[in-house]
Amino acid sequence: METIPDTSGYMIAGYAIAFIVMGMYVLSMYLRHRNLSQDLETLEAISNESKPKPARVEKSKPSAKKSKAPIKKKK
Amino acid sequence: MLKPLSLKILDIVTVIVLAISTYLALVFAPAEIVMGQVQRVFYFHIGTAWVGLMGFIVAAVAGIAYLVTHDLKWDRVELAAVEVSLVFFFITIVLGSIWARPVWNTWWTWDPRLTTAAVTELIYIAYFMLRQGIEDPDRRARFGAVYTLLGGISAPITFMVIRLFRTIHPVVIGSQSAAAQGGFNMTGDMKVAFFFALFAFTVIFIDLFWHRLRLGSLQDKVEQMKLKVTM
Numbered sequence: 001m002e003t004i005p006d007t008s009g010y011m012i013a014g015y016a017i018a019f020i021v022m023g024m025y026v027l028s029m030y031l032r033h034r035n036l037s038q039d040l041e042t043l044e045a046i047s048n049e050s051k052p053k054p055a056r057v058e059k060s061k062p063s064a065k066k067s068k069a070p071i072k073k074k075k
Numbered sequence: 076m077l078k079p080l081s082l083k084i085l086d087i088v089t090v091i092v093l094a095i096s097t098y099l100a101l102v103f104a105p106a107e108i109v110m111g112q113v114q115r116v117f118y119f120h121i122g123t124a125w126v127g128l129m130g131f132i133v134a135a136v137a138g139i140a141y142l143v144t145h146d147l148k149w150d151r152v153e154l155a156a157v158e159v160s161l162v163f164f165f166i167t168i169v170l171g172s173i174w175a176r177p178v179w180n181t182w183w184t185w186d187p188r189l190t191t192a193a194v195t196e197l198i199y200i201a202y203f204m205l206r207q208g209i210e211d212p213d214r215r216a217r218f219g220a221v222y223t224l225l226g227g228i229s230a231p232i233t234f235m236v237i238r239l240f241r242t243i244h245p246v247v248i249g250s251q252s253a254a255a256q257g258g259f260n261m262t263g264d265m266k267v268a269f270f271f272a273l274f275a276f277t278v279i280f281i282d283l284f285w286h287r288l289r290l291g292s293l294q295d296k297v298e299q300m301k302l303k304v305t306m
């Protein structure tokens with residue numbers, strides 16, 4: 001009877017390397033995605049800060065007028 | 076960027092098919108009597124080679140699409156296909172080398188198949204070096220498209236070389252050269268593991284490819300935002 005050669009060490013090494021390489025690639029993609037998302041958030045925050053705020057000024061004007069009106073009536 | 080539900084489902088399916096494929100390769104398929112357990116790397120070796128070479132062809136097609144349309148989305152497709160394929164093809168070469176050690180008694184030999192595989196891998200490593208050297212996005216995309224189009228020729232050459240030349244690399248499907256060493260006839264259970272590995276790696280490739288495409292889109296968004304902030 002023929003005996004099967006013991007080459008299981010090579011098989012384990014092969015599968016270990018395949019899973020390690022795939023795992024490393026998935027990890028690298030996750031890290032790149034996370035870093036880019038953080039960069040995008042930072043850039044959006046900078047972009048919003050540097051924008052002029054005309055909308056807020058317009059909204060505050062009518063409320064200021066309203067608050068002044070009852071004071072005039074009292075006088 | 077929120078992950079779409081279909082991609083979340085594909086992620087789960089990918090993990091499941093990878094687990095099943097591993098089970099079929101390591102447990103379900105019988106051990107080969109001449110080579111022993113090392114023959115089991117064959118299932119992942121072929122699976123990764125299939126998606127690796129397919130990805131290089133996809134990249135070449137995306138290159139043609141870019142040259143016709145000049146739409147940068149095709150450049151993102153091309154880049155994603157090359158990157159994912161490069162990883163899988165690297166696994167193919169490493170697994171082949173590990174298999175060759177006990178069967179051929181050497182880690183590496185300059186056989187036509189091994190040589191063309193190594194050249195293909197190097198061609199696509201050089202693709203990234205080429206892209207790194209060009210700053211203008213349109214120019215980079217144009218050069219990349221032409222490069223992947225030419226590089227794509229290496230994929231069918233690598234596939235066909237063992238069928239055309241005298242080589243020691245075995246051909247599992249089809250007739251092989253008389254010099255081939257390590258060939259074997261697949262039993263029914265081996266065929267199940269083999270075809271499932273092809274299917275599993277196709278699913279894994281699609282999943283990773285989709286993730287890489289989303290990464291490319293995010294990268295472009297960040298670049299556009301950088302320009303907006305600095306202007």
